[in-house]
Amino acid sequence: MTTHTLDIDTLIVGAGQAGIAISEHLTKLDIPHLILERNRIAERWRSQRWDSLVANGPVWHDRFPGLQFQDMAPDEFAAKERVADYFVEYVRKMNAPVRTGVEVTRVTRNRNRAGFTIETSDGVITANHVVAATGPFQQPLIPAIAPADDSILQIHSAEYRNPPQLPAGNVLVVGAGSSGVQIADELQRSGKQVYLSVGAHDRPPRAYRNRDFVWWLGVLGLWDAEEVSPGKEHVTIAVSGARGGHTIDFRRLAQQGMTLVGLTKTFHNGRAIFANNLCDNIRNGDENYFSLLDAADAYIERNGLDLPPEPEARIMLPDPQCMTNPLLELDLKAAGITSIIWATGFSQDFSWLQVDAFDEQGKPRHQRGVSSEPGVYFVGLPWLSRRGSTFIWGVWHDAKHIADHIETQRKYADYKDAAQR
DSSP states (O other): OOSSEEEEEEEEEOOSHHHHHHHHHHHHTTOOEEEEESSSTTHHHHHSSOTTOBOSSOTTTSSOTTOOOTTSOTTOOOBHHHHHHHHHHHHHHHTOOEEESOOEEEEEEOSSSSSEEEEETTEEEEEEEEEEOOOSOSEEOOOTTOOOOTTSEEEETTTOOOGGGSOSSEEEEEOOSHHHHHHHHHHHHTTOOEEEEOOSEEOOOSEETTEEHHHHHHHTTOTTOOSOOTTOTTOEEOOBOGGGOBOOOHHHHHHTTOEEEOOEEEEETTEEEEOSOHHHHHHHHHHHHHHHHHHHHHHHHHHTOOOOOOGGGGOOOOOOHHHHSOOSEEETTTTTEEEEEEOOOEEOOOTTBOSSOBOTTSOBOEETTEESSTTEEEOSOTTSSSGGGGSHHHHHHHHHHHHHHHHHHHHHHHOOOTTTO
16 A cells, blocks of 8 residues: 555445444445554544443443354443454454554545545555544543643543542542443542532433343334434433443432532632532433333333333432532632543544535534435444444444445446447
């Protein structure tokens, strides 16, 4: 590649779960393709996750159809390194054409001829189709409200590894989705005083009536929801597979010694300012929790299933002091805060993809991953086609649709009229 141009039908950028999934479907269709990965296969599972992270779904569910986790019981939750190893195994199993250590720096549409020119750190490639499979976790996002205070260590959840990484002192964790709440719990169990800033969230039960919540979302059709409900665009899911899997209970975390606060609004003169919405956020999460229990009970009755009742799932702890008398301000120095962990999500970076496939805000324009730029595709993005699109099994199904679309376009391109036959 260094000294000449490589021609390929389809180039896939990224060798995470999305890139591997699309490669499998292209292979089944005999479509020549190549995957480029700037780091290692499934790199973000290894280097952008904390040490104790496990997958949020059990291994019977969070996998591709073609390979099981051979060394694990179906209801176990795979550790992050095991998940990364699973994808390496999958690449070997299907002999996927992956080249690691190659970064794509620029993609442009060719002029006066079909396809695209792809500039990489190892030469130039031309391709008829380009699949962006870099996923949703590209650039760790720390909001502009972060205080300019050199005395406090501030890191994104992607940089957090374990409690000894942090200096002595107390911690403010901003964000209570799966990452934030699991990190806060780990830090609190390590002996640190933790303040957890809780925004809007969904809070499903880890399991109910002998079925994991991923099973319930499947049979209730919730994984296949095609549109985000109004007001839910930025709502995260608080769920955990840690310590064998358990339901997130913010009241229990407070009972264990954690201090809950509302959404972090700003910082001023060494003080953190919180919105007065902690109770609303937690109770809205409770509403989401009970709505799933109700839907599950109705499904069991409607289908005559023999699943044991679980009345204790509806028992709620009393509201803790931090809810009945919520903190609206926190003097960081007086509270002994020496670290802030921003569990505030990620932004996407498609600066390398210089084609007409984005709206005015820089977001991909697509229909089920088929972009507005003919020949360019996206896979692995949130809500690409449904709620489950960013999950391992959901990516696999989205990738099949995209591979089929590429195959159809190849057939059109290969058509010859009567004079050409």
